[in-house]
Amino acid sequence: MTIPTSSIEQVIPGQGSMAQPEEAHPSKRKRQRFTFIRNKKAAVGLTIFGLYVLFAIIGPWIAPYDPSARGNDLVQPPSADHWLGTTHLGQDVFSQILVGTRSVMYVGLLAGTIATVLSILIGVTAGYLGGKTDDVLSAFANVILVIPAVPLMIIITSILNNASDTLIALVIGLTSWSWNARVLRAQTLSLGRRDYVEASRATGEKTWRIIGFELLPNLTAVIASGFVGTVIFAVLSEITLAFIGIVSNNGWNWGTILFWAQGQQALAQNAWWWFVPAGLAIAFLGTALSLINFGIDEFVSPRLRSAGKTKVKTASGRTVRMRIGFTPVLSSKGGEPS
Amino acid sequence: MRYFLQRIAFYLFTAWAAITLNFFIPRLVPGDPVQSLIAKYRGQLSSDAIQSLYVLFGLDKQESLWQQYLDYWKQIFQGDLGLSFTFFPAPVSQVISQALPWTVMLVGITTIISFMLGTGLGVLAGWRRGSWADGLLPVTTFFSSVPYFWLGIIAIYLLAGPDSFFPSSGGFDSGLVPAWDQYFIPSAIQHSLLPALTILISSVSGWILSMRNMMVTVASEDYITVAHAKGLSERRVAVSYAARNALLPNVSGFALSLGFIVGGTLLVEIVFSYPGLGFTLLQALGAKDYPLMQGIFLVITISVLVANLLADVAYLLLDPRTRKEG
Amino acid sequence: ACGDSPNANNADSANKSSVDFLKIGMPNGTQTENHNPFAGTSSANALGYKWMIYEPLTQWNPVKPADPATPWLASSVKWADDYKSVDITVRDGATWSDGQKLTADDIVYTYTLIKGNDALNQYAVPYDQITANGNVVKLTFKSSQFVNQNKILANTPIVPKHVWEKISDPATDVNKNPIGSGPYTLKSFTQAGVTLSVRDSGYWQDLPKVKELRYVSYADNSAQATALANGESEWSFVFIPNAQQTFVAKDPAHHKLWAPGVLGIHGLYINTTVKPFDDPKLRQAMNMVINRTDIFNQAEAGYFHPEIKSVTGLPPGAGDAYIAPEYKGKEFSVDVEGAKTLLQGAGYKLNGKTLSDPSGKPVKIKLSDPAPWSDYQTTLEIIKSNFAEIGIEATVEKPNQDVWDANVQKGAFEASMRWTNGGATPYDIYQTVMDGALKKPIGTAAQQGNFGRFESPEATAALKAYANATSDAERTKQMNTIQKIFVEQAPMLPVGADNVGAAYSDKNWTGWPTDADPYSGAQPTQPYALQIVLKLKPANS
Amino acid sequence: MSQPVLEIRNLNVDYGLGDKAVHAVRDVSLTLHRGEVLGLAGESGSGKSTLAYGLTRLLPPPGVITGGQVIYHPEGGQPYDVLALTDRKLRQFRWAETAIVFQGAMNSLNPVHKISTQLTDVLRAHEPKMSEHTRGARAREMLKLVGISPDRMDAYPHQLSGGMRQRVMIGMALILQPQVVIMDEPTTALDVVMQRQILGQLIELRERLGFSVIFITHDLSLLVEFSNRIAIMYGGRIVEEAPAATIYRDALHPYSAGLLASFPALRGPKRELAGIPGSPPDLAGMPSGCSFHPRCPKAFDPCPTTIPVLGPPADLNSAGRSVACWLHPALEIS
Amino acid sequence: MTSTKAPSGEVVLEAVGLTKHFPVRRRLRQIFRKEHEAVHAVDDVNLTLRRGQVVALVGESGSGKSTVARLLAQLYPRTDGDIRLHGVSTRVKGGRPFREYAARVQMIFQDPFASLNPVHTIRYHLTRALKIHGNAENLDAALHDLLTRVSLTPPERYLDKFPHELSGGQRQRVAIARALGARPEALLADEPVSMLDVSIRLGVLNLLRDLKERLNLAILYITHDIASARYFADQTLVMYAGRMVEGGDSETVTQTPAHPYTKLLIDSAPDPDRLIADIDPLEEDRGNGEPPSLIRPPSGCRFHPRCPSAMPRCSTDLPVPLQIGDTPGHWAACWLYDSPEVAS
Numbered sequence A: 001m002t003i004p005t006s007s008i009e010q011v012i013p014g015q016g017s018m019a020q021p022e023e024a025h026p027s028k029r030k031r032q033r034f035t036f037i038r039n040k041k042a043a044v045g046l047t048i049f050g051l052y053v054l055f056a057i058i059g060p061w062i063a064p065y066d067p068s069a070r071g072n073d074l075v076q077p078p079s080a081d082h083w084l085g086t087t088h089l090g091q092d093v094f095s096q097i098l099v100g101t102r103s104v105m106y107v108g109l110l111a112g113t114i115a116t117v118l119s120i121l122i123g124v125t126a127g128y129l130g131g132k133t134d135d136v137l138s139a140f141a142n143v144i145l146v147i148p149a150v151p152l153m154i155i156i157t158s159i160l161n162n163a164s165d166t167l168i169a170l171v172i173g174l175t176s177w178s179w180n181a182r183v184l185r186a187q188t189l190s191l192g193r194r195d196y197v198e199a200s201r202a203t204g205e206k207t208w209r210i211i212g213f214e215l216l217p218n219l220t221a222v223i224a225s226g227f228v229g230t231v232i233f234a235v236l237s238e239i240t241l242a243f244i245g246i247v248s249n250n251g252w253n254w255g256t257i258l259f260w261a262q263g264q265q266a267l268a269q270n271a272w273w274w275f276v277p278a279g280l281a282i283a284f285l286g287t288a289l290s291l292i293n294f295g296i297d298e299f300v301s302p303r304l305r306s307a308g309k310t311k312v313k314t315a316s317g318r319t320v321r322m323r324i325g326f327t328p329v330l331s332s333k334g335g336e337p338s
Numbered sequence B: 001m002r003y004f005l006q007r008i009a010f011y012l013f014t015a016w017a018a019i020t021l022n023f024f025i026p027r028l029v030p031g032d033p034v035q036s037l038i039a040k041y042r043g044q045l046s047s048d049a050i051q052s053l054y055v056l057f058g059l060d061k062q063e064s065l066w067q068q069y070l071d072y073w074k075q076i077f078q079g080d081l082g083l084s085f086t087f088f089p090a091p092v093s094q095v096i097s098q099a100l101p102w103t104v105m106l107v108g109i110t111t112i113i114s115f116m117l118g119t120g121l122g123v124l125a126g127w128r129r130g131s132w133a134d135g136l137l138p139v140t141t142f143f144s145s146v147p148y149f150w151l152g153i154i155a156i157y158l159l160a161g162p163d164s165f166f167p168s169s170g171g172f173d174s175g176l177v178p179a180w181d182q183y184f185i186p187s188a189i190q191h192s193l194l195p196a197l198t199i200l201i202s203s204v205s206g207w208i209l210s211m212r213n214m215m216v217t218v219a220s221e222d223y224i225t226v227a228h229a230k231g232l233s234e235r236r237v238a239v240s241y242a243a244r245n246a247l248l249p250n251v252s253g254f255a256l257s258l259g260f261i262v263g264g265t266l267l268v269e270i271v272f273s274y275p276g277l278g279f280t281l282l283q284a285l286g287a288k289d290y291p292l293m294q295g296i297f298l299v300i301t302i303s304v305l306v307a308n309l310l311a312d313v314a315y316l317l318l319d320p321r322t323r324k325e326g
Numbered sequence C: 001a002c003g004d005s006p007n008a009n010n011a012d013s014a015n016k017s018s019v020d021f022l023k024i025g026m027p028n029g030t031q032t033e034n035h036n037p038f039a040g041t042s043s044a045n046a047l048g049y050k051w052m053i054y055e056p057l058t059q060w061n062p063v064k065p066a067d068p069a070t071p072w073l074a075s076s077v078k079w080a081d082d083y084k085s086v087d088i089t090v091r092d093g094a095t096w097s098d099g100q101k102l103t104a105d106d107i108v109y110t111y112t113l114i115k116g117n118d119a120l121n122q123y124a125v126p127y128d129q130i131t132a133n134g135n136v137v138k139l140t141f142k143s144s145q146f147v148n149q150n151k152i153l154a155n156t157p158i159v160p161k162h163v164w165e166k167i168s169d170p171a172t173d174v175n176k177n178p179i180g181s182g183p184y185t186l187k188s189f190t191q192a193g194v195t196l197s198v199r200d201s202g203y204w205q206d207l208p209k210v211k212e213l214r215y216v217s218y219a220d221n222s223a224q225a226t227a228l229a230n231g232e233s234e235w236s237f238v239f240i241p242n243a244q245q246t247f248v249a250k251d252p253a254h255h256k257l258w259a260p261g262v263l264g265i266h267g268l269y270i271n272t273t274v275k276p277f278d279d280p281k282l283r284q285a286m287n288m289v290i291n292r293t294d295i296f297n298q299a300e301a302g303y304f305h306p307e308i309k310s311v312t313g314l315p316p317g318a319g320d321a322y323i324a325p326e327y328k329g330k331e332f333s334v335d336v337e338g339a340k341t342l343l344q345g346a347g348y349k350l351n352g353k354t355l356s357d358p359s360g361k362p363v364k365i366k367l368s369d370p371a372p373w374s375d376y377q378t379t380l381e382i383i384k385s386n387f388a389e390i391g392i393e394a395t396v397e398k399p400n401q402d403v404w405d406a407n408v409q410k411g412a413f414e415a416s417m418r419w420t421n422g423g424a425t426p427y428d429i430y431q432t433v434m435d436g437a438l439k440k441p442i443g444t445a446a447q448q449g450n451f452g453r454f455e456s457p458e459a460t461a462a463l464k465a466y467a468n469a470t471s472d473a474e475r476t477k478q479m480n481t482i483q484k485i486f487v488e489q490a491p492m493l494p495v496g497a498d499n500v501g502a503a504y505s506d507k508n509w510t511g512w513p514t515d516a517d518p519y520s521g522a523q524p525t526q527p528y529a530l531q532i533v534l535k536l537k538p539a540n541s
Numbered sequence D: 001m002s003q004p005v006l007e008i009r010n011l012n013v014d015y016g017l018g019d020k021a022v023h024a025v026r027d028v029s030l031t032l033h034r035g036e037v038l039g040l041a042g043e044s045g046s047g048k049s050t051l052a053y054g055l056t057r058l059l060p061p062p063g064v065i066t067g068g069q070v071i072y073h074p075e076g077g078q079p080y081d082v083l084a085l086t087d088r089k090l091r092q093f094r095w096a097e098t099a100i101v102f103q104g105a106m107n108s109l110n111p112v113h114k115i116s117t118q119l120t121d122v123l124r125a126h127e128p129k130m131s132e133h134t135r136g137a138r139a140r141e142m143l144k145l146v147g148i149s150p151d152r153m154d155a156y157p158h159q160l161s162g163g164m165r166q167r168v169m170i171g172m173a174l175i176l177q178p179q180v181v182i183m184d185e186p187t188t189a190l191d192v193v194m195q196r197q198i199l200g201q202l203i204e205l206r207e208r209l210g211f212s213v214i215f216i217t218h219d220l221s222l223l224v225e226f227s228n229r230i231a232i233m234y235g236g237r238i239v240e241e242a243p244a245a246t247i248y249r250d251a252l253h254p255y256s257a258g259l260l261a262s263f264p265a266l267r268g269p270k271r272e273l274a275g276i277p278g279s280p281p282d283l284a285g286m287p288s289g290c291s292f293h294p295r296c297p298k299a300f301d302p303c304p305t306t307i308p309v310l311g312p313p314a315d316l317n318s319a320g321r322s323v324a325c326w327l328h329p330a331l332e333i334s
Numbered sequence E: 001m002t003s004t005k006a007p008s009g010e011v012v013l014e015a016v017g018l019t020k021h022f023p024v025r026r027r028l029r030q031i032f033r034k035e036h037e038a039v040h041a042v043d044d045v046n047l048t049l050r051r052g053q054v055v056a057l058v059g060e061s062g063s064g065k066s067t068v069a070r071l072l073a074q075l076y077p078r079t080d081g082d083i084r085l086h087g088v089s090t091r092v093k094g095g096r097p098f099r100e101y102a103a104r105v106q107m108i109f110q111d112p113f114a115s116l117n118p119v120h121t122i123r124y125h126l127t128r129a130l131k132i133h134g135n136a137e138n139l140d141a142a143l144h145d146l147l148t149r150v151s152l153t154p155p156e157r158y159l160d161k162f163p164h165e166l167s168g169g170q171r172q173r174v175a176i177a178r179a180l181g182a183r184p185e186a187l188l189a190d191e192p193v194s195m196l197d198v199s200i201r202l203g204v205l206n207l208l209r210d211l212k213e214r215l216n217l218a219i220l221y222i223t224h225d226i227a228s229a230r231y232f233a234d235q236t237l238v239m240y241a242g243r244m245v246e247g248g249d250s251e252t253v254t255q256t257p258a259h260p261y262t263k264l265l266i267d268s269a270p271d272p273d274r275l276i277a278d279i280d281p282l283e284e285d286r287g288n289g290e291p292p293s294l295i296r297p298p299s300g301c302r303f304h305p306r307c308p309s310a311m312p313r314c315s316t317d318l319p320v321p322l323q324i325g326d327t328p329g330h331w332a333a334c335w336l337y338d339s340p341e342v343a344s
Ligand SMILES: Nc1ncnc2c1ncn2[C@@H]1O[C@H](COP(=O)(O)OP(=O)(O)OP(=O)(O)O)[C@@H](O)[C@H]1O
Pocket: D015, D016, D022, D024, D042, D043, D044, D045, D046, D047, D048, D049, D050, D051, D061, D062, D063, D218, D283
């Protein structure tokens, strides 16, 4: 019998992906590539995300002020000069948020990339090779998983001398791959048993080629969803770290803004403009990423797709919902019972 | 049984590796507890005190890392976690045992409520796709993307105040002593409401979503159609057939999150000055308090593993397929 | 029915119209039960309640450090001229809270305990002989203790011999059942705080009006500040950002801030081994452009680190008595033009916005401090923009606390905000900055001071002479020399003073020290807190 | 011929809505008579399962029944349209009157409940007044009927072999003594030995209990052996319907004939197998006219343009058979 | 394809006493015990593949047919026995020797929907097969040749399609083409048509037969459909619970089965000529009409618990292959045909 994936190997909700992609009906694959973008949630998510990327790129150029420059209006509410008000040093909050976008996106994406690459290396290798390699690698992943991530990050960042954005991303990336590695491992295990993998082995393909050309392309959706999940996690981690005071030099990110705001008790000073926007910026970024992830999940698991309309009009003019167990009957023309 | 033994071997290994990591990682951190203590007081503690503190903490003796590691294991087997520096000379076990109940009560109960609420809503959302319950998702998604601490601080600002029902910090009213009586309990509950709400709001959506997805997946299983074909009532099909099966993967997610309770909500505890373990851990981190750090990591590791073991047991109880020998 | 409950009384008293307890808060996180007055890490120390249970021999007033100490458990204290010995007459009538009489034996025991136990000898005082003769205790020292006199007498809690001699390891004992000579005894402990109740009798003075002291330990500054603003906390020492608005304005009639400066300062240490900052002229110029008023108002919320005005770096109030005649009335003021002229004279060139040193290199400086210290960070931001005005490009780094700490000690920094030691005389300030005896080579940790590796044999000698002087005249002379070097060499750019103040509410209790009556400092964790509690009276009586 | 028990009239089933809809079942009319085994054959994707589930509105979304009637004739009662029943009535109708045995037995049984629970569940829903004890007894009786020892009552599905699970499903289908049992490829997952055992048993039970069976498979040789009448589906339509032996001997529709010629015979002389050229049609882009015409060796003029209607062939005089093919145009019924 | 026409009937691949036991993970408390529990998936299987011949391997699900195929393809290491390629014992695990082996012995999988990678085009699949085995000197020509060979014409129409754009039969043809890309001598076809629609099965089988004749391939045809074995294979071997129970000329085995299991199999196969009325009465062995556990296979003849004509000897002695009647090459492993027994 097969032991059901036990607890630790299971996918935690909210984190990573719930994707358990049974192979989508093969004849629909091609079309699905575009369906993903056509998915409304994913589209909204991608749009918002795109905006953030744009600001990450042009933010520092379009920012009206130098985010660190002191001004004479201290803790002023939003005004025409300062759209989101000022800090206790007279710095422009709006500029800080604009400029901070880059660091957040950079760390999020870089950490996501690092974690994803690691999780692929470890998860896929473990899943495909099996045996001792698998035991060692999955034990390693489990250990990393068991150690709480945020404290670990705090410790590691304090080992490092000078925390640059890249280093912080590295630390986050290095501590947060294990979840995806597990998901990928499980996924690879099930893929590895598929005939086409076995078939390419029988054809005589080399192991690295099987992993790289046969397995990986089929894992893209899972990887993508894991990547998006990690980016969310990385962004939240960076902000958390910044909030408790672990930041990179001169770097502005939304966590730094919140750090200063909280250090200066912005809310107690009624300076909501200092505290609220950065949090909202995070929340919208997170929401955008989650939306993208829903899109991927639904793409991977067609069952989750809310197939367009779910409401149908019946012959009698009633609207019925499509539901399992009671197929809607639209009209019943036909002969009379005899 | 075999399954169990395998799991136990796995747990033991993981525990060993995690504990070893727990030992070495804190020691890589520069600085030492004495310097941290001095820096913490920023001028309030004279630099003359340095020597006396080294002596006090027993850090004037040099010992090889390996020797310390061996001693560490010896201590663990004796159930001794050493003395905390931050709370010198309180034993780590005492520090942990006074913080743990708070975390377990607050986060534990909240996690359970969140799990139950989220699962319930998820069942609804998954079963009745396209109904109002689906509309809940974007809202909860938004809240789950909000950093805990931000939500907490806003909550304090908006809801706590001089005349508010919600206290802004602490685990109970000052002047009270923890006891199971009619003064303390209501006070403790009152203090836990805001943090609990914060955790609830930001964690419930994960459960809703995963349960919904599982429901959707399970709902297209053949046995659900069979259940409908059998003419069972909608309720029975939804609960006893669909939800019962959809719950399984979530149970282990739940167990895992129970394990992470301890370390997971560090920031909520900080924001609400809640006297729990997460907050203690942050203090330990700041103070280079290795024994305490190790102790807390140990507790976290063990609780994650125990939670997993419980999940295995729960799986065993819930999923008859696991029960089969071999 | 609920008489058994430990909370019964408290709950009742919360409803009473007149309040007979005082809520004291500190932002020190959770606590574990430890009432050991000698342990720096004990809850008794963190919350300060050890001074309500244990008393020192004398009380001194850091707000007026030059004033003589007030006798406390000692009825009189007599130092030898060379400050190598002191005679202490024990007060009559003091008893321990278990009823036993406090005697000279207890004092001898306490000091012998400290002498024999490095872990307890917090100030590394070189005790020599400790003897009693009737009710007079004589302490002798291996060196002059002029600069340490208050640390020895006013900061050492006296413990009962009959209790402590049974304790096997006084350094690590948690002293579960504290027996002291003070007016309060322990009532209850929780990790969030401590409650003390007043003794029934046997205290050597009138018992205080406050029947109960409730200490609460808040998680951090912001929690403590919120509690103060809400009235949940009535007395604390914590940094409150924008205190006028976030604290005082919440109840202007009662919420008060008082933050007198003391002899311990904060300033920008400059690594004098790094070129071009080894040039005193450059440091002087930098000193001239720092806008201390901005720092005081924006970084220190207008109260927390009182602005240093005197060029000697001595804080207003506490330091006034020590300022050398030549610097009396000489105050810092932002003088960008003056600084530019000075620099020009020293061979520096300002082209556009960049200053180059005589060798032609642009002057750049890295300022560093740990990120969580938001007042320092704000200060650095301000200093950074001040330096920019004379063409020095400053960058602010935020290493974590341990890295920063190690870097500062090892001399691996360019400039950093840091504190000095504090004491009864300006000696501690200057020693921390300039004492060549504390200097270590770059790369070796200088734990006690002179982080900037300031090299001045003259200053070192003067500091030594001051500490060992046997006459006031000698001391004044040396102090003047020290100040002169400090001003001319600017090894560290003083910014603000330490304060011994508090944020408090006089809604329920009045009688707090004020500018008008600075009878003591106001921090709730210092020995003088007892003096304040003894003076408090119900507001509505 | 005996009485009809289930009449399908012009049933149409779509997957999806609007233009993108896939017409999986088109205009199917079929009558099931009391006590008979009606075989439904056709290659994969021809709409067999869709038809079977459509009967009792069990199609999963996006399935929609776009038209037609399913008239049920209860024993000694008034016939009624199953598709017009309210949800509550439909629930009562299900299983009590028509039961379904699905293709994969492992997936048809809820993995977390004992088979006893799953058996008695039906009784609890349909005969709420029955006592717990009677229910248990009845469940045991059913198990015995399908040849499973009643002491396996407390087993979980995974503890049973594939064949046993399939038998449990059959037992469950019969527990309320329905008039109609629909079996959708009940044995494809099993090997031949097991298949024969189970089918043999089913036929025997049918003789004892007298229900009617709709038996779906694409294994035509199996159908010929086991059913009374056979309907062949192609592209969502029924292309031929006739008594089993008749079809076997003389299939009229070229598709039926091709299907029969695709099975190698185990006995008798080795005959040349012809097979059917081409590949099954895509339901989304169904060819015009007779949907089989692109593969049909005998296609001629009318085939690509006009859809042949299903009816008794005019050119032959064989009773009880109908075909939809221009080679044998239907008798005009006027 | 330029392979010189080797003489038909030449032995290509031979299995001698081939055995595969899958170890069952031991329980902790058994760790000190000596014996290892194992699934006896294949025991002592002998089989010979000759050029230009099709050998059918039939048996019920789980009898070990696929395992035999995978062993022959060297995808699993064998537990015991020998695999001889042109009489030379071979054991390859990976790397170059494996590729060399794979160049001569290729396998076709049961499920054409699963054996082609959905993300790669047909061109990729075939190109890889050609490149790995160094047959890609003239890639385009080789690709065309392959596709033409499996009757996917014109080749251009199929080359750049993805698997999902093809029908099941076309996919299976691509899979066959891929196997042919290595220019093998032996093809191991593991139930190549069981996942295909009835109407297209025949096409694939006919293609295989055609290839056998044209390329003079040795083919192992695995199926559970004994009728198709009769139709398609020259020789038929019957497997039960990991062991061969009967073998011989296909026509003989299917028409005059000797082993009780083969008989049962043939009796169970659907037969349209049988009428609904004369379905066999319910058999006695209903409850245990299932294959035995392969972890602890029955002693003696593995079929004895289900065998209607079991003798005491069957449960103790392992039957040896015995010549049946006078048809050459027809044998059965059953004590019923042991001469003394027959005599008595
Ligand atoms: N959910 C769906 N959405 C769109 N098309 C569907 C869906 N389900 C089935 N179909 C299509 O409807 C057609 C009929 O399917 P159905 O399952 O009834 O075939 P079948 O005859 O039972 O085939 P099989 O023998 O493989 O079981 C098929 O072409 C299939 O592709």
